[in-house]
Amino acid sequence: MLRACRRLLRPEGQIAFATIAIAPDLSKKDHRRAARMGPRSVSSTRPIGDLVGAAGFEEVEVTDVTKDFVETLRAWFKAFNTNEAELRSLLGERFDERQRGRRDMIDATGEGLLQRLVVDARAPSD
Amino acid sequence: MKAASKDERETLADFAERYRTRASSRTFDEIERAVIGEAWGANGFTTVDQARRLLLKLDLRPKRRLLDVGSGCGWPGLFLARETGCDVVVSDLPLDGLEMANRRAESEGLKMLGAVASSARHFPFAEGSFDAIVHVDVIC
Numbered sequence: 001m002l003r004a005c006r007r008l009l010r011p012e013g014q015i016a017f018a019t020i021a022i023a024p025d026l027s028k029k030d031h032r033r034a035a036r037m038g039p040r041s042v043s044s045t046r047p048i049g050d051l052v053g054a055a056g057f058e059e060v061e062v063t064d065v066t067k068d069f070v071e072t073l074r075a076w077f078k079a080f081n082t083n084e085a086e087l088r089s090l091l092g093e094r095f096d097e098r099q100r101g102r103r104d105m106i107d108a109t110g111e112g113l114l115q116r117l118v119v120d121a122r123a124p125s126d
Numbered sequence: 127m128k129a130a131s132k133d134e135r136e137t138l139a140d141f142a143e144r145y146r147t148r149a150s151s152r153t154f155d156e157i158e159r160a161v162i163g164e165a166w167g168a169n170g171f172t173t174v175d176q177a178r179r180l181l182l183k184l185d186l187r188p189k190r191r192l193l194d195v196g197s198g199c200g201w202p203g204l205f206l207a208r209e210t211g212c213d214v215v216v217s218d219l220p221l222d223g224l225e226m227a228n229r230r231a232e233s234e235g236l237k238m239l240g241a242v243a244s245s246a247r248h249f250p251f252a253e254g255s256f257d258a259i260v261h262v263d264v265i266c
Contacts, residue, residue: 001195001246008255008256008259010254010255011254013256013258013259014183014259016180016259017180017260018172018261018262039263069171072173073171079161083153083157086153090151091147118176120184
């Protein structure tokens with residue numbers, strides 16, 4: 001996807017995105033746990049900055065916003081619990097699935113397995 | 127549009143169901159305002175403050191063209207267009223979300239150049255079409 005984005009940008013065009021990533025330098029066992037506890041499709045073993053650079057971008061900056069991420073996760077979790085009766089009637093079993101997913105990600109970030117990163121970069125000038 | 131992968135089909139079905147459920151209660155909007163700061167039909171982790179941080183990285187202004195990849199209902203692409211006056215194209219797979227983005231752009235008078243049903247693997251745009259690209263919570 002990053003290469004496709006690079007192709008669509010004009011020279012010196014900019015990309016900025018926020019993504020959830022598996023923390024670097026984990027053991028194979030912890031990497032598997034992180035992949036299981038994170039959102040679907042989070043599995044890359046390469047640092048995100050390397051992936052962005054390999055896609056042809058320059059001036060790559062990566063900012064760790066995991067702390068904000070955990071606060072947002074906790075806010076979703078709390079708000080859903082506050083409105084549990086109504087949301088459970090609307091979502092059925094998916095209420096528990098969503099809350100379990102949030103709890104897993106809160107735990108995974110607490111254990112240093114997952115990160116949320118903001119990345120920005122620039123397409124080359126030619 | 128080219129055939130979607132199994133993962134894309136599952137995501138499509140999941141989000142279609144989410145949009146249908148969401149439309150059935152205003153409570154989702156109230157929760158989103160409390161958690162994210164505004165209600166855009168988003169259920170991810172990018173708050174208004176974080177969207178403003180992305181804005182600072184993208185040098186957006188009128189006549190600049192922004193592509194939001196995996197836009198859902200238009201968050202944060204439409205928000206960034208509203209804040210900066212840039213032109214925006216939103217793209218995602220679930221049509222329900224794109225229709226909601228269309229309605230939101232119309233109701234707010236935002237300059238949305240298009241709402242395009244496309245996976246990130248098969249963008250139907252020419253090279254160099256955009257000044258800036260944003261995406262949030264789309265896995266690279």
